[in-house]
Amino acid sequence: QSPAWIRSISPYVPGKPVTELARDIGLPLESIVKLASNENPLGISPKARAAVEKAMNGIERYPDTFDLAAALASHLRVRHEQIVLGNGSNDVLDLAARVFLTTGRSAVMAQHTFVVYLLATVMTGAECIVTPAKNYGHDLAAMRAALRPDTRVVWIANPNNPTGTFLPYDDIKAFLRGVPADVAVVIDEAYNEYLPPDLRVDTVRWIDEFPNLIVTRTFSKVYGLAGLRVGYAVAAPEVADLMNRVRQPFNVNNLAAAAAIAALDDKAFVDQSHELNRRGMRQIEAGLKELGLEWIPSRGNFITFRVADAAGVNQRLLRQGVIVRPLVGYEMPQHLRVTIGLEQENERFLAALKNALNS
Numbered sequence: 270q271s272p273a274w275i276r277s278i279s280p281y282v283p284g285k286p287v288t289e290l291a292r293d294i295g296l297p298l299e300s301i302v303k304l305a306s307n308e309n310p311l312g313i314s315p316k317a318r319a320a321v322e323k324a325m326n327g328i329e330r331y332p333d334t335f336d337l338a339a340a341l342a343s344h345l346r347v348r349h350e351q352i353v354l355g356n357g358s359n360d361v362l363d364l365a366a367r368v369f370l371t372t373g374r375s376a377v378m379a380q381h382t383f384v385v386y387l388l389a390t391v392m393t394g395a396e397c398i399v400t401p402a403k404n405y406g407h408d409l410a411a412m413r414a415a416l417r418p419d420t421r422v423v424w425i426a427n428p429n430n431p432t433g434t435f436l437p438y439d440d441i442k443a444f445l446r447g448v449p450a451d452v453a454v455v456i457d458e459a460y461n462e463y464l465p466p467d468l469r470v471d472t473v474r475w476i477d478e479f480p481n482l483i484v485t486r487t488f489s490k491v492y493g494l495a496g497l498r499v500g501y502a503v504a505a506p507e508v509a510d511l512m513n514r515v516r517q518p519f520n521v522n523n524l525a526a527a528a529a530i531a532a533l534d535d536k537a538f539v540d541q542s543h544e545l546n547r548r549g550m551r552q553i554e555a556g557l558k559e560l561g562l563e564w565i566p567s568r569g570n571f572i573t574f575r576v577a578d579a580a581g582v583n584q585r586l587l588r589q590g591v592i593v594r595p596l597v598g599y600e601m602p603q604h605l606r607v608t609i610g611l612e613q614e615n616e617r618f619l620a621a622l623k624n625a626l627n628s
């Protein structure tokens with residue numbers, strides 16, 4: 270029989286699959302607009318696509334990810350030994366949990382943040398302490414106050430999903446100064462690349478000063494490789510070594526590794542994605558304003574807005590072939606999260622939302 274904590278876990282619920290909705294409502298696949306999982310509406314960088322095709326030569330071999338770790342180390346100006354590769358960044362979050370948590374230990378996370386922190390924590394048998402949010406974002410003072418002698422991990426998402434809130438770097442640094450050295454602080458920067466350059470600070474530079482800091486990032490968002498599953502952590506060499514010990518061998522496949530290297534190199538695609546997101550965000554904000562809805566200002570590639578009847582509105586959006594994300598599991602039953610899409614997709618969403626509100 271499995272331990273009680275395993276049975277207490279509610280599985281992760283992804284955005285509704287396009288194929289399932291198309292079948293449910295009897296519409297062709299192409300007519301479905303999926304804005305539910307913060308994917309890149311531009312798709313994949315042409316350079317990454319070419320790299321995947323090329324990497325098919327050699328697919329009979331087990332993955333060799335040395336080059337990807339080397340490319341990341343060079344891109345981030347850190348040592349190769351500081352990189353931990355993951356099957357998506359979810360995987361490296363899980364590795365951090367497995368290295369530092371077990372029964373009798375605890376982790377601290379904020380309310381209204383990414384649910385995988387809770388899953389990764391509970392799976393180890395550790396307890397998860399959830400602190401109340403402040404203006405839908407992390408309350409670092411409350412998180413600091415919640416630390417217990419048995420706390421070994423703090424989870425911080427910056428920008429946060431699903432609220433899009435952003436913590437000033439000075440506040441995070443002050444937080445790091447106040448946390449005991451035996452507590453690993455994981456800063457999940459899945460949406461880091463969407464920050465405007467003047468807001469972005471290179472947190473990996475702080476690892477020398479704070480060897481308990483783990484920064485995680487992903488190729489799933491701005492790089493458009495969500496389906497290939499590749500993410501990474503940057504940590505002090507000793508921490509990265511521990512994470513690599515518990516990592517499954519070959520957790521990043523050949524195609525993903527090749528695509529990630531090429532994507533990292535395609536700055537034009539990243540800039541284009543960034544710009545599309547900036548314009549799309551303005552478009553959706555303007556549309557929400559016109560509909561008289563409130564939203565939480567977001568630094569990600571998505572926006573979370575308030576509707577009294579979120580469940581009903583979500584159903585009426587689905588019937589029109591538009592998939593957004595209900596936030597019931599995030600204790601936000603009166604909010605929906607929409608990913609910024611292509612201009613026409615955003616338009617479809619806003620028109621469908623208008624219908625959904627009026628019917």
Ligand code: PMP
Pocket residue numbers: 306307356357358359360383426429430457459486487488489495498499500
């Ligand atoms: N962290 C945050 C905050 C996220 O929103 C996501 C994706 N929803 C992830 C991590 C995981 O992404 P992936 O496993 O695709 O890298």
